[in-house]
Structures are given as C-alpha cells and as structure tokens.
Amino acid sequence: MVPNHHQSKGDMRPVTVRPLARLARSASVESVLGDLAEIAAGKGIDLHSIRVVRAGLDREFRSKEPAIATERVSELEIGVEGGQTRLVLQLRGSPDDAVKFEIEDAAHLAAHRIELLAERRLRPERAGKGRELSPVIEGLIGDSEPMRRIKDAIITAARCSSTVLISGESGTGKEIAARAIHHLSDRAKEPFIPVNCGAFVESLLESELFGYAKGAFTGATVNRKGLFEAANRGTIFLDEIGETTQGLQVRLLRVLQERKVRPVGAHDERDVDVRVIAATNRDLSREVSEKRFRHDLYYRLHVLPLRMPPLRQHQADIPLLIRHFLDLLGQRLSFTTRPEIEEDAVRMLCRYHWPGNVRELETMLERLAACAGEGGVITVGQVQAETFLTQKDASGDIEYVAVLRAGESLDEHFKRQELALYKIVRDSVGGNHSRAARRLGVERTALYHRLERARQQIFGGN
Ligand SMILES: Nc1ncnc2c1ncn2[C@@H]1O[C@H](COP(=O)(O)OP(=O)(O)OP(=O)(O)O)[C@@H](O)[C@H]1O
Ligand SMILES: [Mg+2]
Known part of the structure; x- marks a missing residue:
C-alpha cells in the first residue's frame, strides 16, 4: 500500500x-x-x-x-x-x-x-498571514516546501492580470499551473485557450493567433477570428513560447504592449482584454543572451515568473503523487478496484531521479498497474525493472532537499527541517510514528516531545 x-x-x-x-x-x-x-x-x-x-x-x-x-x-x-x-x-x-x-x-x-x-x-x-497552512489547489499535488512556494505564487498570480512566465523541465506541471491560475482568477468563467506555439509553422501560428481577413491568402474565404479574440476576457496560454520565430515574437510584443490585435490581411485593429500566460522548458534568459529570443518580449513576459521544480527537487511529494495517480488509475484502466503498490516499491520510486518528472511518474505507474493487472499489486521487482535501481536503494539512504527561507535564522531553519524530515521518514515507514522513531534512533515519546518543541518554536509566538 x-x-x-x-x-x-x-x-x-x-x-x-x-x-x-x-x-x-x-x-x-x-x-x-x-x-x-x-x-x-x-x-x-x-x-x-x-x-x-x-x-x-x-x-x-x-x-x-x-x-x-x-x-x-x-x-x-x-x-x-x-x-x-x-x-x-x-x-x-x-x-x-x-x-x-x-x-x-x-x-x-x-x-x-x-x-x-x-x-x-x-x-x-x-489576514492572509497564516502561511503555515499549505494552500490546496485542485489537481496540483504536493506539500513539500518547493510546491508550497509554487502554490503561493499561483495564488498571488491569480489575484491580478499580469503576464506570467512559467518555466520548468518537461512534465513538471507547467500547464496544470497555468490552468490553476486561470481557474482561481476572476476570469475563471471566461475561456482558457491553450496554444502550442511549437506545433505550427510561423504563418499558420500567426493566422491561428491573430485571425485573418477574407482574401488574405489563398483559402481565406471568410473572415476568421484568432485565438487572442477567442480568449477575450479570459486567458491565453502560449505554451512552448521559446519555439516561436523572431517575426512572430515582434507581433506578440505588439499585442502585449498595446492589447490590440490585427488579423492577417486586415486593416483595422481590435481591442482584446486577455491575460497572457506563457510557458517554456528552455532557459529563456540564455536564449536572450544568445540572441534567439527577443529581449524586449522576454521582459514583457517575465512580469511574474514561476519556476516549476523538477520532481527530483521535491521527492517528498512522491508518496502523495503515487496515491493520487493510483486513485485515478483504477478507473482509467477499467479496473473495479484501485491498483495497490508495495511499500518498498514506493520507497524505490522515491529514490529515482525522474528525468521526465511528474509525467514520467504518472505514465510509469499506469504501465506498472496495467502489467500487475486487475486486483494486482505493483511490486519492487517491477519497479526495479523499470528504474534499474537496486533493492539497497529502496531501503537505505533518504535524500531530501532543504530550502533556507529568506530571513530565516539557523535555529528556525533546523527546527522546521526537523519537522519536514520527520514527515519524510514517517512517510517512508508507512506513516507509523514508532517506526519513524526507530529509524531516527530516538525514543518514541522523546521524539514526540522534540517535535512538539520544534512545532511550538515555529508556529508559536507569532
Ligand atoms: N504537482 C502535480 N500534481 C498532480 N499532477 C501533476 C503535477 N505536476 C504534473 N502533473 C501531471 O503530470 C502531467 C504533465 O503535466 P503538464 O502537462 O502540466 O507538464 P508540462 O510542464 O506542461 O510538460 P511539457 O513541458 O512536457 O509540456 C500531467 O498529466 C499533469 O496532470
Ligand atoms: Mg506542457
């Protein structure tokens, strides 16, 4: 389990x-x-x-x-x-x-x-200073420090209409974050229009985004609205913005500066009220310094930056993510029961480096559950075959990421870290306090009191 x-x-x-x-x-x-x-x-x-x-x-x-x-x-x-x-x-x-x-x-x-x-x-x-509570955002799983910061940033972004630039490796949840910002914003009832900028050649992307006038080119038999107009009052999600050509970048810059679009072949401009969220898995600042991406567009996009952490930097969330995906998988695989997984297999998955991030975890679990079959349990052996990790990796070291918060003292940091590490260890032993105490080499009640003191030091005395 x-x-x-x-x-x-x-x-x-x-x-x-x-x-x-x-x-x-x-x-x-x-x-x-x-x-x-x-x-x-x-x-x-x-x-x-x-x-x-x-x-x-x-x-x-x-x-x-x-x-x-x-x-x-x-x-x-x-x-x-x-x-x-x-x-x-x-x-x-x-x-x-x-x-x-x-x-x-x-x-x-x-x-x-x-x-x-x-x-x-x-x-x-x-009001609003109660930052000890992790925000709950539908569909976005994770309670680790990096994910808490992402959730806070999403909530902040949702409160305004400024342009957001989401960066992060493939499969880290950039699209899910963009959707969350839209759904939490006051534009939630209006359209959310995702556009994969890497999927079109320049001329096609241009007419998709801005629309075209009848007769603008062969085949343009009617006037057609573009996606910016379709997203009016809502949000447009420009995915893979790093893949756009310089020509298109100039046109995007104009929309961001003037909030007006001119369809291809049309003379008139139209006002649009659109919140722009862009995403990229490239390092855009490097693209700028190497002159592949226009610096003026970069600065227009880089108003609220959101950097999605790779999964290897929030491994503490892996057990939660596994639970979440297994809850969904039963239905997806048309099983009558929820697929289960051995504890050692979970531990092994926590040790893997996840080059494909959360998406890789999701697809690997689907494959493992499908192979285990209806009513089956995903085993360490199966995970081993997928990840090439050894059994020792599954039961030995526990690696975790620490973040020294701005303004945090050494003492506060270690107290907070003590609580975070305790949670990770407790998860790794099936959520059992006594086993966590044994793993940490501390007597059960002594550990309890120690955590209590840490908790009071952090959450107490406002
Ligand atoms: N924190 C998370 N909680 C739950 N599911 C997640 C999380 N992060 C990612 N996912 C899931 O992983 C998959 C990939 O997420 P998403 O498409 O948002 O990633 P991406 O960063 O846009 O990837 P790419 O760069 O390859 O387009 C989706 O199925 C998404 O639901
Ligand atoms: Mg994506």
Whole structure:
C-alpha cells in the first residue's frame, strides 16, 4: 500500500486526506471542528467531545452518542503556543499512542486554523498571514516546501492580470499551473485557450493567433477570428513560447504592449482584454543572451515568473503523487478496484531521479498497474525493472532537499527541517510514528516531545 502519513497502520481506508485538506481551508470554527471529528472517526477514534477554549470563542462539539457514566475517557489538550486558542479532546477508550499522535497532529492544525480565523476577525490587517497552512489547489499535488512556494505564487498570480512566465523541465506541471491560475482568477468563467506555439509553422501560428481577413491568402474565404479574440476576457496560454520565430515574437510584443490585435490581411485593429500566460522548458534568459529570443518580449513576459521544480527537487511529494495517480488509475484502466503498490516499491520510486518528472511518474505507474493487472499489486521487482535501481536503494539512504527561507535564522531553519524530515521518514515507514522513531534512533515519546518543541518554536509566538 502507499504510505499515507495521515493514517495509522492497519486502517487504510482513504478517509483522512480529504477532511484534512478541507480543515486547512475551513472558513469557520464549526467546520474546523466537524472536519477534526471526521478525521478522528476515520482513524477509528471514538470521540466524545472537542472543546475550543478561547476568550469570546468558546465552542463545543459533542458526539451524538450519549455519554455513559462509567466509560473511560482520556483527554488530550492542544494549545497554540504564543496564541490564545486551546483545544480539549475527550476520547472514549484508550487508543494506542501512534493513533493518538496522529490525531494530535490534526488537532494542532485545527487549533492553528481556529487561532488564525480568530486573529483575522479581531485584526483584519493581519489576514492572509497564516502561511503555515499549505494552500490546496485542485489537481496540483504536493506539500513539500518547493510546491508550497509554487502554490503561493499561483495564488498571488491569480489575484491580478499580469503576464506570467512559467518555466520548468518537461512534465513538471507547467500547464496544470497555468490552468490553476486561470481557474482561481476572476476570469475563471471566461475561456482558457491553450496554444502550442511549437506545433505550427510561423504563418499558420500567426493566422491561428491573430485571425485573418477574407482574401488574405489563398483559402481565406471568410473572415476568421484568432485565438487572442477567442480568449477575450479570459486567458491565453502560449505554451512552448521559446519555439516561436523572431517575426512572430515582434507581433506578440505588439499585442502585449498595446492589447490590440490585427488579423492577417486586415486593416483595422481590435481591442482584446486577455491575460497572457506563457510557458517554456528552455532557459529563456540564455536564449536572450544568445540572441534567439527577443529581449524586449522576454521582459514583457517575465512580469511574474514561476519556476516549476523538477520532481527530483521535491521527492517528498512522491508518496502523495503515487496515491493520487493510483486513485485515478483504477478507473482509467477499467479496473473495479484501485491498483495497490508495495511499500518498498514506493520507497524505490522515491529514490529515482525522474528525468521526465511528474509525467514520467504518472505514465510509469499506469504501465506498472496495467502489467500487475486487475486486483494486482505493483511490486519492487517491477519497479526495479523499470528504474534499474537496486533493492539497497529502496531501503537505505533518504535524500531530501532543504530550502533556507529568506530571513530565516539557523535555529528556525533546523527546527522546521526537523519537522519536514520527520514527515519524510514517517512517510517512508508507512506513516507509523514508532517506526519513524526507530529509524531516527530516538525514543518514541522523546521524539514526540522534540517535535512538539520544534512545532511550538515555529508556529508559536507569532
Ligand atoms: N504537482 C502535480 N500534481 C498532480 N499532477 C501533476 C503535477 N505536476 C504534473 N502533473 C501531471 O503530470 C502531467 C504533465 O503535466 P503538464 O502537462 O502540466 O507538464 P508540462 O510542464 O506542461 O510538460 P511539457 O513541458 O512536457 O509540456 C500531467 O498529466 C499533469 O496532470
Ligand atoms: Mg506542457
């Protein structure tokens, strides 16, 4: 099975990811509590109540089961260090520690969300500063530091109409990012028109983009609107912009400067209101210095740059991506069940260098699942044959990428890194806290307290 860091071992129902993602976006205290209760239920925890303790915001969520006087109830109390919110969870029975740690993780997230909601209400000028929560963007999977930065940049880009230049190797999700910007923007109800600039010769691309007037060339028997006009009020996605000729680059520059298009063979110009997103897998600044790409167009495009990281720089997302693709694959392959995968096979896939990035992961999984057949499990042997990695690679070193954030101190960085590394290790051992502690050579509860301190140092004292 694919490890899921939100689930305990022995309970592999896909119940926790959705409410957890929802919880991170919840807009009211009630929905945070509802999501937390759902997460607890998904982990098989019998929740008696959740109480929010915060001046002016005290709430209680109670399970529908009436309490029995003699039943055993244990209490978990989670506070936001430096904040004012505390959550008190009452659980029936005595769940094992691993499950308890997992629900504490979710409760922490809930407490922070409530704190953020309350802070927003009390001090509106601070709204939007809750950057500890990873934004959820439909279809774009990844919770690693590089993906969080991409998601933040997408959200920023969606709030305005400036031109975006997305760069990145093939298969890193440039198109998915472009679509996300459009769908999150106030142009979402208008068209999103993708154009592959590398797929046409110059004259054809020109008439596709700008349209043509009747009689402009042989075969132009009617006036035809171009794609810029078709995208009016919406977004045009100029994919593979690096493949355009110099002649076309001049015409594109004019549209970007003047927001007007003139169809081929026409005399009049037409106004267009189009948001331009361009993408390339070339290094455009190098293309400029080598005079293959016009510098004036480059600067017009390079208003909001978005650099998609190669998958080898966000390997921590691989287990999540595998889960996501396996969820989709059952249907695509017309299987009645979801394809499964051995944990060691997941670990091995995390070690691969992915020259074709997320697209390669997606197609490899499809091939592996198809070979495993309906009801089959993707094995280490299959992955080995595809990736040429050895078994040792699957179980040995864990490589991860660290990013020193702007303004971050050494101490803050290592505390944050400790949490990130713990997550990676926990994923690599099937989402189990005790096994992660063994792998890290730290006693289980000592590790728990250590992470708790790191968490408080990072999220506490605003
Ligand atoms: N972060 C991600 N989460 C989920 N799916 C992803 C992600 N990144 C890429 N994909 C998937 O990988 C495939 C390739 O993505 P996309 O077409 O956006 O890449 P690209 O950068 O435009 O590639 P190319 O340069 O080859 O055109 C798609 O099926 C897309 O859905
Ligand atoms: Mg593409």
